[in-house]
Amino acid sequence: MGIKVQYIAFPDVQRQAQAWQDQVLGIVCFNESNPDDLNAIPKIHLNTPVLAGENIACEIWLSDISSENTSSSHVVSANKGGIQYRLDGELLFGVFSLDELTFSQEQTQPTENKIPPLQQATESAYRQIFALIDELGYSNVYRFWNYMADINDSSHDLERYRQFNVGRKHVLMQSGCDAGSELPAACALGLAKGPLSIAFLAGKKAAVAIENPRQIKAYDYPEQYGPLTPSFSRAALLHSGNQATLFISGTASIVGHQTQHASDVAAQTRETLLNLEAVIAEANSVLEQPRFNLCDSFLRVYIRHVVDLDAVRTELQRYLKGEINAVYIQADICRHDLLVEIEATIQCQTDFDKTEVA
Numbered sequence: 001m002g003i004k005v006q007y008i009a010f011p012d013v014q015r016q017a018q019a020w021q022d023q024v025l026g027i028v029c030f031n032e033s034n035p036d037d038l039n040a041i042p043k044i045h046l047n048t049p050v051l052a053g054e055n056i057a058c059e060i061w062l063s064d065i066s067s068e069n070t071s072s073s074h075v076v077s078a079n080k081g082g083i084q085y086r087l088d089g090e091l092l093f094g095v096f097s098l099d100e101l102t103f104s105q106e107q108t109q110p111t112e113n114k115i116p117p118l119q120q121a122t123e124s125a126y127r128q129i130f131a132l133i134d135e136l137g138y139s140n141v142y143r144f145w146n147y148m149a150d151i152n153d154s155s156h157d158l159e160r161y162r163q164f165n166v167g168r169k170h171v172l173m174q175s176g177c178d179a180g181s182e183l184p185a186a187c188a189l190g191l192a193k194g195p196l197s198i199a200f201l202a203g204k205k206a207a208v209a210i211e212n213p214r215q216i217k218a219y220d221y222p223e224q225y226g227p228l229t230p231s232f233s234r235a236a237l238l239h240s241g242n243q244a245t246l247f248i249s250g251t252a253s254i255v256g257h258q259t260q261h262a263s264d265v266a267a268q269t270r271e272t273l274l275n276l277e278a279v280i281a282e283a284n285s286v287l288e289q290p291r292f293n294l295c296d297s298f299l300r301v302y303i304r305h306v307v308d309l310d311a312v313r314t315e316l317q318r319y320l321k322g323e324i325n326a327v328y329i330q331a332d333i334c335r336h337d338l339l340v341e342i343e344a345t346i347q348c349q350t351d352f353d354k355t356e357v358a
Contacts, residue, residue, distance in 0.1 A: 002064030007056035026093030044199040053327030122167030144186040151190025162226035169228040186232035187250030190332030209233035248344040269315040291348040299326040
């Protein structure tokens with residue numbers, strides 16, 4: 001099994017040869033336009049400001065499995081129930097968007113009994129996604145990308161991020177992967193507008209969930225963070241053959257379960273970098289080789305306030321030195337008091353061929 005990830009500007013995606021496009025499994029892209037000429041490729045296309053790093057604002061996941069004895073692509077495109085996806089025999093990348101208005105309930109129902117539309121949309125989306133991957137035999141999810149409007153607003157007496165967590169948790173509990181080693185890496189960010197938009201990468205081989213010793217596991221958070229806890233691991237480690245990929249979830253200035261350095265974006269950035277380093281150290285321990293390095297990672301940096309861009313970039317440059325592969329996006333973070341969140345992807349070659357990490 002093989003997978004490659006590239007980071008380029010969206011216009012560069014359009015200029016690629018057809019043979020290259022045929023190997024693309026899916027795209028996570030931040031760009032204002034959404035041209036029709038790439039409709040065959042599953043892409044989560046998010047209209048939110050790119051503050052810096054436009055030249056690498058598109059994350060391209062490509063199949064790296066050679067097609068023996070054939071000149072045609074082994075990547076197959078399909079759509080089921082609105083889930084657009086591509087698969088290659090080992091990996092599956094899909095995207096799905098649902099409008100919350102579809103789930104608005106009749107006003108005749110008592111207010112206290114209404115289920116928030118975002119919770120319903122989340123539950124419906126996740127249920128359909130898990131049904132699809134189970135049906136196709138790609139039942140191991142490595143990574144979820146979740147985006148929704150107004151993540152910190154409240155309705156039905158509950159913050160919208162917590163509504164999302166309830167819907168997600170219901171499905172994960174039913175699927176049997178609500179805790180521990182079964183949970184994928186994930187992020188959940190708020191945009192100014194748009195439907196619930198989800199991208200996911202799954203496969204036939206299992207990954208290993210990685211946690212952060214500086215933090216309580218998200219699924220063990222106390223009740224103050226909502227009626228049902230967030231359901232994700234701090235990272236997922238996929239090791240196949242001589243290649244290892246580390247998917248690091250959205251990471252912020254949290255120690256234990258508490259936000260650190262409220263109102264200080266520079267200090268939050270430094271704390272976030274320490275958390276990223278802790279996750280990478282855990283992954284290297286599992287890999288039994290010190291191959292993952294933060295300096296080699298691609299970083300997607302979500303910043304709540306545009307005015308904080310320079311402060312965040314300064315902290316990253318001071319810590320990492322040298323060239324930084326980072327794109328900076330304006331987005332709302334899952335807690336009101338968090339000002340910055342960073343997710344990362346790292347790939348490396350290993351010294352031994354190992355189909356799965358035990």
